[in-house]
Amino acid sequence: MFLATVVGTVVSPVQIPVLDGRTLLLVQPVDPQGRKQGRVRLGIDHAQAGVGDRVLVMDEGNSARQMLDAKEGAVKTVIVAVVDYIERDGALAYDHRDERSTP
Amino acid sequence: MHLARVVGRLVATQQYEGLRGVPLQLIQPLDDEGADHGEVVVACSAISSGPGDFVHWIDGREAALACPESFVPVDATIIGWVEEAWSNGRKLAP
Numbered sequence: 044m045f046l047a048t049v050v051g052t053v054v055s056p057v058q059i060p061v062l063d064g065r066t067l068l069l070v071q072p073v074d075p076q077g078r079k080q081g082r083v084r085l086g087i088d089h090a091q092a093g094v095g096d097r098v099l100v101m102d103e104g105n106s107a108r109q110m111l112d113a114k115e116g117a118v119k120t121v122i123v124a125v126v127d128y129i130e131r132d133g134a135l136a137y138d139h140r141d142e143r144s145t146p
Numbered sequence: 147m148h149l150a151r152v153v154g155r156l157v158a159t160q161q162y163e164g165l166r167g168v169p170l171q172l173i174q175p176l177d178d179e180g181a182d183h184g185e186v187v188v189a190c191s192a193i194s195s196g197p198g199d200f201v202h203w204i205d206g207r208e209a210a211l212a213c214p215e216s217f218v219p220v221d222a223t224i225i226g227w228v229e230e231a232w233s234n235g236r237k238l239a240p
Contacts, residue, residue, distance in 0.1 A: 050178060050233055050234050051178065051231060051232045051233035051234065051238075052231070052232050053149070053202060053228055053230075053231045054228070054229050054230040054231070055202060055226035055227060055228050055229065056227070056229050057193050057194070057226065057227040058193060058202075058225055058226030058227065059192050059193065059212055059225045059226065062225065062226060067147075067202070067226075069178060069231070069232075069233050071178065082148075082177070082183075083177065083178035083233070084147055084148055085147035085148065085149070085202055086147070094232075104206070104207055104208045104211075115211050115216055116208075116211065117192070117204050117208040117209065117211040117212030117223065117225055118208065119147065119204060119206065119208045120147055
């Protein structure tokens, strides 16, 4: 799993059936301090995340299929949690309350 | 899963039999500003997409799972047509 910031949304009316009814969000992988760390990609929302949230993203097909109950579904990147607080080496790295203004 | 723009089509009559009837298209991957990012990729299409379409696609093992026959040598498949995408507060229009 990796940390990411939700930076956008994608509306896709024509798609493979397994994605129907799912929200697609654009996530930017970040390090605990919020610095960009990798390529933006699409994730299937599974945690009611919104733009600006710091989230935890699971990027592995097998787990995604189990979570979305899609036996042979083409799913891989799933947003599994909205992060409230990150501590690293004993210091605060992220707190969603004061980070609200800077995604 | 990533964003891309379909830039072409490809026909291969001599190919792996599991791919018969599966459309092959050239896609240009895009970054979070809708700009070109990396080389053009040949992808199967699991939806009715065509050149000029703004799409999203999946790579790796899941690309084969999106094809009609799931045991095919495929690592990129278009799985959705994007009507609208917003990133960093701006609407993407590649």
